[in-house]
Amino acid sequence: MRVLLDTNVIVDVLQRREPWFEDGQKIFYAIAKQQITGCITAKEAADIYFFSRKQFTGQGNVDAKARQVMSKLYALFEVIDTLGIDCERAIAIENNDYEDAIMIESAVRTGIDCIVTRNTEHFRISPIPVCSPSVFMQKLNEPSA
Numbered sequence: 001m002r003v004l005l006d007t008n009v010i011v012d013v014l015q016r017r018e019p020w021f022e023d024g025q026k027i028f029y030a031i032a033k034q035q036i037t038g039c040i041t042a043k044e045a046a047d048i049y050f051f052s053r054k055q056f057t058g059q060g061n062v063d064a065k066a067r068q069v070m071s072k073l074y075a076l077f078e079v080i081d082t083l084g085i086d087c088e089r090a091i092a093i094e095n096n097d098y099e100d101a102i103m104i105e106s107a108v109r110t111g112i113d114c115i116v117t118r119n120t121e122h123f124r125i126s127p128i129p130v131c132s133p134s135v136f137m138q139k140l141n142e143p144s145a
Contacts, residue, residue, distance in 0.1 A: 001036045001037065001113045001114065002036070002037045002039055002078070002110075002111065002112050002113050002114075003027075003031075003036050003037065003038055003039065003112070003113060003114045003115075003116055003136070004039045004040070004041070004080070004103065004106075004107045004112045004114070004115045004116070005027065005038055005039070005040060005077075005116050005117075006044075006100075006103065006115065006116065006117035006118070006119065007040075007044045007047050007048060007051075008020075008117060008118045008119060009024050009027065009116055009117060009118065009133055010024075010040065010044070010048055010073070011048065011051050012024045012118070012133075013025055013027075013028055014048070014051070014052065014055065014069060015051070015055055020118060020133065023132075023133035023134045023136075023137055024133050026133075026137050027116065027133055027136065027137065028076070030137075030140060031076055031077070032076060035140065036140065037078055038076060038077045038078070039077060039078045039079070039080050039110075039112060040073070040077050040078075040079055040080070041079070041080050041081075041082045041102075041103060041106050042079055042080070042081050042082045043082040043099075043102065043103075043106075044103075045070065045073075045079060048069075048070065048073065049066050049067075049069075049070055052065070052066035052069045052070070053065075053066040080106055080107075080110045080112075081106070081110075082102060082106050083106070083109070085105075085109070086102050086105040086106045086109060087102055087105075089105045090102040090104070090105045093105070093125060094125065095122065095123075095124075095125055096122070097119075097122045100117075100119070100122040100123060103115070104123060104125075104126045104127075104128065107126075107128050108127060108128060112128055113128070113129070114128065114129045114130070114131060114136065115128055115129070115130045115131075116130075116131055116132070116133055116136045117130060117131075117132070118132060118133065120132055
């Protein structure tokens with residue numbers, strides 16, 4: 001199963017943000033154990049790098065630390081491209097968050113099975129199933145039929 005994690009889920013884990021950290025961490029573990037394939041978009045990578053730099057402000061070489069975070073993420077996650085066609089198609093989606101519409105289009109084009117986000121309401125029109133991290137973990141832990 002290929003799962004696209006929204007930026008908020010990634011940053012929750014990296015910054016240990018409560019109350020969301022635990023569910024996000026469980027998803028990271030499932031990816032590390034190869035129970036699922038975790039994905040991020042190329043567009044998200046730039047955002048995650050930005051948030052990582054901010055997190056390390058005042059802690060020495062912020063660029064080196066942010067690059068180290070990204071290297072670890074690239075080892076764990078598949079990075080899916082964000083193409084111009086995704087941006088063009090996202091314009092037609094009646095969604096109040098254009099960035100999330102781009103994510104939906106990238107997910108559709110690359111065959112993602114599920115999008116995991118804390119902002120499920122931003123993905124109401126997604127043709128791909130969307131779950132919060134806690135709901136996703138409940139489904140992942142359900143016994144197979």
